[in-house]
Amino acid sequence: MNKKIIIRTLEEIALHMELLGENPFKVGAFRKAAGVLEQDPRSLAEMDDILSLKGIGKGTGAVITDLMEKGESDLLAELREEVPDGLIPLLKIPGLGGKKIAKLHQELGIDSAGSLKAACEDGRVSQLPGFGKKTEEKILAELETFGRRPDKLPHWELESVVRLVETALLAIPEAERFLVTGSYRRMAEMSSDLDFIVVTESPERVTEGLMNSLPVLETIGSGDAKLSVTIDAENPVDADFRFVAEEQFASAIHHFTGAKEHNVRLRQLAKERGEKISEYGVEQEDGTVLTFNSEEEFFAHFDLPFFPPAVRKDGREFGRTEELKGLIRPEDIRSDLHMHTVWSDGAESVREMAEACRERGYSHIVITDHSRYLRVANGLTPERLREQIREVREVDAEMDGITVLCGTEMDILPDATLDFDDGLLSELDFVIASIHSNFNQPREKIMERLHAAISNPHVDMIAHPTGRIIGRREGYSPDLEQLIEWAAQYGKILELNANPYRLDMAEEWLELAQKKGVPIAINTDAHSVGQLGYMETGVRYAQRAWLNRDLIVNTWSLERFLGHLKG
């Protein structure tokens, strides 16, 4: 029995109970138990007494024991008898929750999207108490697009919608100040919607301005305190706007940044002190409400340090305040070790990239164009690479204030050989190896390729270790645990590719790499000057994995970096 099955079973039980109209706290207890198991880093075998875990008691414990002993849960089997499976997807229809679906099932015998549609068309739904004509029409409309819209969209796709909204807000004079919050601000890979906090004294004018300038497909809700709309984009994007007064801004952005469990935990903490947190401030026992000038002040009120949005997760962060001191920050970054120029598929020259990096305050960079195998990217032949080395050395000699190093992003070929020979590699300051081809080879072959690269004494770093594109493709599915082991063994660097499409390697692997003491480089892989700005995204993502700045190669001075390369 593996942990994943137990987690899924507990969640499934919660869903079924929700559909029976069960007490929400009971439903929540099963969800919480699933969450507790998921957050526990240990495997099932390593947990000797699951029942002692906080959040797991008699009821949820019985489910787990059942699963371990019999491979199935009696409780879930019973629930399945009562709740048709076809009801579960209906929970995704906006406006329908457990209680309403339970009623539809009990009163009208609804057991699927199909029978719900028929009941709406016959007008039977609007006859039920608590339901009306509008609800019926809305359900019908939702059923039309049912299942065709993705639940969540990747951060990179939402980015352009955020820019669109920000531009609209900037043009509305009554919108005095605003910030995108929610899981997007926490640097989640995927988010289901966008949440904006807007400071204004005139919510109606801001609403009007937004409705006039944004491509709104649908207004989900609109009031004095909030506006909810669906924005027309490549995929439709739901956006919430919350209108607050200036003094409420800090509390509001904290509240809407979440994550939910982070907020719950903090509210419990406040409650123990006789205070009550809301999105508008902190209510004292005498009923007065304290407000704050910043999130820093807000946290300080509870004797807590500032938690960057990326680490606000399940509440366990409150026990890791010591680690915050060394947490990587954008201002710690002194170099970028992976970027492209016009020599291969980049948009700018060596000098232009170097100048842009100097402006960013970096002390050193490495120019790393593609190698010859990658023809579509105009990869460099050995001859062209030697020419480029001469140019890079020239630029470096001519430029003050930044050191420009020679490197390559060399392909690891499908047959597990490398694109350049050792002689040529030894002329370079920094060698990146990466896979750009034959993603669907069996894992053994992929690992053979990665081993060939990481064990080569001239190779310093493996770039984008999995080749994933968030929300689009899985990559080549390497055995990351093994790769991290090798990196530790051979003393090699692994990359966190900061390109928002990639963010590779992912959070859990960054955590494992840190545990094993493997140095990480956060690199933009920029193909233009503008893309050098991806660094901020990469650093924020690294915060999610609690990376310490000392392990991040590009916070190091040039001397320390070169010293490390020499081994």
Add this chain to the structure above:
DNA sequence: GCCGTTTTCGGCCCGACTGTTTTCAGTCG
């Protein structure tokens, strides 16, 4: 269903909006 150096019962974060009501339940985040 889970939890408790304030509680073994009575809470469980808190508020906005909608639709269906005629004061509020359900849903959502």
